[in-house]
Amino acid sequence: MASDIDSLLRLGRQQGPAAGLLKRLEYLLQSCTEPLAQQSDLFRLTHAIEYLRSQGWINAVVSDEEWVPGALYAEYADVSALLVRKSELQRHFTEEGKQSAPVAFIVAGEVRVVCDAFDARDLRYATGEQHAGGSLLSLLPVADV
Known part of the structure; x- marks a missing residue:
């Protein structure tokens, strides 16, 4: 603090x-x-990301032009990283921190670690395509669960 x-x-x-x-x-x-469970969606996501960073993960917010999964997997091949498009964060979270639509993430590294961090903060998600060294993950708004 x-x-x-x-x-x-x-x-x-x-x-x-x-x-x-x-x-x-x-x-x-x-x-x-306030208890974590009563916090906004964005706050709980930020809390999960901060936890992952404390465990040595890299968090990167990338532009739409940089969002090329194959290239990002190659760039982050030797580290654990959670990547998201800046435009999706801006579009899919309200000013109050409520999530309005799914947000795609690229997970370079062990996806189970990210899932555990999201589970601990009551964040809903679906895992997608698996790639060598990572996978796609969608953070889902509460209404989509």
């Missing part, structure tokens, strides 16, 4: 009132006081 507060201080100094610190502080308070 100390690093979050430090980041907010830096952001406030850089952007002043435009930083929207009140909303960010409310979000931080909510994230620290």
Whole structure:
């Protein structure tokens, strides 16, 4: 939490009132006081990604032009990585963090590790095509389950 507060201080100094610190502080308070199961879809996804990063996974948000599964599997062949298209995150999550449509991920590495992280945070998903060294995974909105 100390690093979050430090980041907010830096952001406030850089952007002043435009930083929207009140909303960010409310979000931080909510994230620290409400049970994980009651958090938004985006918060739970972020929590899962942070857990994976703490386990040595790379998380990358890529452009539509970079979203070429074969090339990404090759690029991340020697590491564990969770990749997602930036445009899908922007389109399929509301301002309140609710997921509105499936979001595709490329998993380079052991997909079961990602599934376990998603399961622990009550995120719904479906695994797709398997490739050497990884697979496709779709994060599903609650309504699609």
